[in-house]
Amino acid sequence: MKGALLTGLTMGLSGMAFAGNGDRVGSAGATELLINPWARSAAWGDAGISCANGLDAIFTNIAGLAFVEKTQIRFDRTNWLGGAGININSAGLAQRVSESSVISVSVMAMTFGDIQITTVDLPEGGIGTFSPTYSNFNVGYAREFSNSIYGGINFKVISESISNLRGTGVAIDAGIRYVTGEEDQIKFGITLKNIGPTMSFQGDGLSISVLYPESGDQATLEQRSATFEMPSLLAIGGSYDFNFTETNKLTLALGFSANSFSNDQFRLGLNYGMELDKARFNLMAGYVYEAGLFNAEFGYQSRVTALSGASAGVSVDAIVGKSKSMLGIQYAYRQTRLFNGVHSIGLSIEI
Numbered sequence: 001m002k003g004a005l006l007t008g009l010t011m012g013l014s015g016m017a018f019a020g021n022g023d024r025v026g027s028a029g030a031t032e033l034l035i036n037p038w039a040r041s042a043a044w045g046d047a048g049i050s051c052a053n054g055l056d057a058i059f060t061n062i063a064g065l066a067f068v069e070k071t072q073i074r075f076d077r078t079n080w081l082g083g084a085g086i087n088i089n090s091a092g093l094a095q096r097v098s099e100s101s102v103i104s105v106s107v108m109a110m111t112f113g114d115i116q117i118t119t120v121d122l123p124e125g126g127i128g129t130f131s132p133t134y135s136n137f138n139v140g141y142a143r144e145f146s147n148s149i150y151g152g153i154n155f156k157v158i159s160e161s162i163s164n165l166r167g168t169g170v171a172i173d174a175g176i177r178y179v180t181g182e183e184d185q186i187k188f189g190i191t192l193k194n195i196g197p198t199m200s201f202q203g204d205g206l207s208i209s210v211l212y213p214e215s216g217d218q219a220t221l222e223q224r225s226a227t228f229e230m231p232s233l234l235a236i237g238g239s240y241d242f243n244f245t246e247t248n249k250l251t252l253a254l255g256f257s258a259n260s261f262s263n264d265q266f267r268l269g270l271n272y273g274m275e276l277d278k279a280r281f282n283l284m285a286g287y288v289y290e291a292g293l294f295n296a297e298f299g300y301q302s303r304v305t306a307l308s309g310a311s312a313g314v315s316v317d318a319i320v321g322k323s324k325s326m327l328g329i330q331y332a333y334r335q336t337r338l339f340n341g342v343h344s345i346g347l348s349i350e351i
Contacts, residue, residue: 028261029228030158030169032134033194034307036060037090037108039076039344043313043332045286047253047269049237050177050189055092055348058106058140061175061191061235062152065142068094068102074348076330081306082340085113092138100144104154110134117163130163150177158199165205171196171230185241192234198227234258237267247275262305263290280317284332286310306342309335317348326350 036042041056049061055074057064071094078088092106112132116125136159142152154173159166175191206223237255244250255267269286288308313332320327327349334342 026261027228028231029167029199030134030136030160030171030194031231032108032110033136033156033158033171034231034233034305035078035080035088035110037076037078037088037344038074039078039313039330039332039346040282040284040315040348042334042342042344043284043286043311043315043330044253044269044271045255045267045288045311047237047255047267047286048239048271049191049235049253049255049267050187051237051239051251051253054350055094055104055106057142057152058092058104058138058154061177061189061237062140062154062173063142063150063175063177063189063191065094065102065104065140065152066100066144066150066177068096068104069350071095071351072348073351074106074346076344076346078342078344080110080342081336081338082343084339087111094140102142104138104140104142106138106140108136108138132160132162134158134160148179150179151175156194156196160199160201162205165201165203167199167201167225169196169199169230183241183243185243187239189237190235192232194230194232196230196232198229200227201225229261231262232260249273263292265290265308278319280315280326280328282315284314285312306336306338307334309337311335313344317350323351 036046036059038056038059041048041052041060046060052060053064053067054072074092076090080086080088088108088110090106090108092104094102094104096102114129114131117128117130118125137157138154140152140154142150144150152175156171158169158171171194173191173193175189178188180186202225206225207220208223210219210221235255235257237253239251239253242250251271253269257265266289267286271282271284273280273282287310290308293308311332311334313330315328315330317326317328330346332344336342
């Protein structure tokens with residue numbers, strides 16, 4: 001019965017599965033919501049829609065948050081498009097609150113460094129700098145409904161600002177996961193992400209001063225900012241664990257993302273894991289394909305996003321202390337056509 005329900009939901013959502021529209025590229029806002037700030041899951045192309053656990057699941061599929069055993073803490077830093085001077089810092093806390101429920105709190109902040117203030121009269125700047133900041137704050141909840149079905153929801157508050165302009169919005173993610181097989185080695189996942197009302201900007205940056213020559217009076221007029229939509233998407237994925245031994249396995253993950261404001265993407269990920277006496281080792285690789293990626297005329301320049309192509313990474317987790325806490329470090333590299341790729345490094349502790 002449960003399997004039939006999941007199959008029915010999958011078929012119902014499949015009508016949305018080819019919603020990608022290259023003609024709408026660039027018409028959505030808050031596109032930082034499409035960047036995975038967590039190194040572990042980013043390393044294999046965000047393919048873990050059906051199998052990413054813990055805080056990594058906040059981005060891939062919130063249902064995976066339900067697999068946190070006690071407490072998990074993460075700090076990750078991403079050097080976005082190496083050489084561009086853009087950094088992403090993220091931090092998260094996940095806590096089991098009952099036998100079947102887990103909650104999480106996380107934040108991601110994207111900084112662009114200091115940018116020269118310019119005017120029509122001073123196009124070269126020299127009158128000061130400003131520092132744009134993008135950030136989003138997440139509160140998530142996931143629950144185990146049975147041994148096979150898991151679900152979750154994530155609430156987001158998005159903020160984008162410069163010195164005299166700010167935009168604020170809200171959005172939600174929702175996802176489910178179905179687990180089956182004699183060793184729980186088969187998993188399916190579905191998630192809807194970045195669903196919310198439109199955003200707009202407000203602030204002094206939209207105001208202009210007007211001088212009336214006849215009277216000499218001066219007035220301030222405020223322009224209205226156009227609204228923009230969230231980069232909503234539907235993602236569907238499946239995975240299979242090849243359990244070679246009790247401490248040695250390979251996970252193959254496939255995923256599909258139907259993007260409302262860009263090309264659809266297909267994901268392939270591999271995660272080889274090995275457990276030792278007091279440590280766990282994972283080696284990951286992935287690939288994200290989208291239409292036009294190998295266009296003969298434009299090559300990689302035909303990409304509409306930097307979030308496509310190859311990725312790889314590694315993670316090491318060690319048992320430390322008398323309480324047997326798990327201390328881990330993760331690294332991911334994502335290929336990009338321009339600049340020097342995307343580097344992410346993370347630290348985690350499970351207690």
